[in-house]
Structures are given as structure tokens and as C-alpha cells.
Amino acid sequence: MMERRRETYASVGAAVLLAGAILLNICFILVAMHNQGGKQLHLNSYTTESVFPNSLIPYDEHPYDAQLTIEETLHYGPTNDEEWLTLFPKGGGYVRLGPDRRLFRVTMFHQLYCLNIIRKAIVDASWINEEDRNTTTFCFNYVHQLSLCAASTRLEPVKQLTSGIGVNGLGMEHTCRDWSLVYTSLEQHVK
Ligand SMILES: *[C@@H]1O[C@H](CO)[C@@H](O)[C@H](O)[C@H]1NC(C)=O
Numbered sequence: 001m002m003e004r005r006r007e008t009y010a011s012v013g014a015a016v017l018l019a020g021a022i023l024l025n026i027c028f029i030l031v032a033m034h035n036q037g038g039k040q041l042h043l044n045s046y047t048t049e050s051v052f053p054n055s056l057i058p059y060d061e062h063p064y065d066a067q068l069t070i071e072e073t074l075h076y077g078p079t080n081d082e083e084w085l086t087l088f089p090k091g092g093g094y095v096r097l098g099p100d101r102r103l104f105r106v107t108m109f110h111q112l113y114c115l116n117i118i119r120k121a122i123v124d125a126s127w128i129n130e131e132d133r134n135t136t137t138f139c140f141n142y143v144h145q146l147s148l149c150a151a152s153t154r155l156e157p158v159k160q161l162t163s164g165i166g167v168n169g170l171g172m173e174h175t176c177r178d179w180s181l182v183y184t185s186l187e188q189h190v191k
Contacts, residue, residue, distance in 0.1 A: 056095060056106050057185050066178040070169050078123050087112050089183055091190035108182050111146055114139030 055062070076083050093109020096102065105113075117139045121128055128136065156169045 052097070052102070052104075056104075056189070057181060062177055062181060064175060064177055066176045066180075068174045068176050070172050070174065072170055078119050084116050084119065087116075089186045089190065091186065093186065095186060095189045097189070106182060106186065107146070108179065111143060114142050118143070 076087075088109060093106050093113070095104050095106060097104060117132075117136055121132070121136045152174065154172060154174055156167045156172055158165060158167050161168060
């Protein structure tokens, strides 16, 4: 009697162990599926604070092959408000993305916005209140840091200028991302 009972306990134990193992496996699979689904959900919904695509145009679809020659221009002078406004697309460079239509600004337009703030401060500092001064200081740092980010090592020859020996960078070709693609992409997003 004792022997048989022990045998029964043993097989019940084995069955419980096996069932437990199977259950554990199912749990792992469910958790794995949930995690994967969760990840995809976040990427699509753009709702999580830090999870969203890092660029409006994926970098591999935005070649670094545009040429820009620095030239002296009378356009975009510091007092030309109207021309500066033409640099901004409809919506000011903001874009709504994802099913929740989360709002973003594209860095290129944040840079231009900041340059425009600095321009206005140079032209007429009298309108600046404390808040604007803070914005201008912020913008100054922002443009400074993004110049470091671009880290252009284009060589500009030192030459005789009317003001003496120096560099003005005029006539130098720079290789850039095609900024017109950014405008095109925004037009598609901002309707
Ligand atoms: C401007 O910045 C200063 C220093 O960071 C801060 O104390 C002040 O509250 C800011 N003013 C406004 C109006 O945001």
C-alpha cells in the first residue's frame, strides 16, 4: 500500500512538474509576444516620451550630396522681415506624426527660427523683454551647439580682403543634405 502510494505521488509529482514547465513556457512566449507587440505599438503611436523615429526623413533616404556655394547676397538681410518669413513652410516647420498626431518641430526649422530670433534682437533690441532675452540666449546656444554638430571641416583659404588678411568663405562649395527635400517632406505632412 505504502509502495503504491509512493509511486502515485511520484507520477503526480512528475505530471505537476511537466505541467508547470509547459505553463512556464507558455508564460515566456506570452511575455515575449507582449513585449514585441508593446514595442511595435509604442513605435507606431509615438506616445512614449522618448520613443519615436529620430528623423522626419530616414537618413538613408536623405543623401549628403547637395552643393552649396557661399555667395555674397543682398537677400535675407537683417532688416528684411518678409524674406525671412519665406524660409518657413506652412506650419512653421512643425509636423504631426503617428496615430495620436503628436507634434514635433524639425531641427532645420528650429535652427532657422533661432537665427531669426537673433536677427531680430540685433536689428532692434528695444522690443526685447526678459522672456525674449531668455529665448535669444537659448537660441544663441542652440545654434552654437548645432554648428559643432555639423563639424564642417571645409577649408577656406585666407586671402587679401579689403579689411586686410582674412577669410570670408565666399565662393566655397559645401556638401550638404538636400534641404529642398525637407520642404517637400513637410508639405506632404502638413496639409
Ligand atoms: C529668464 O531667465 C532667468 C535666468 O535663467 C530666470 O531667472 C527668469 O525667470 C527667466 N525669465 C523669464 C520671463 O522666463
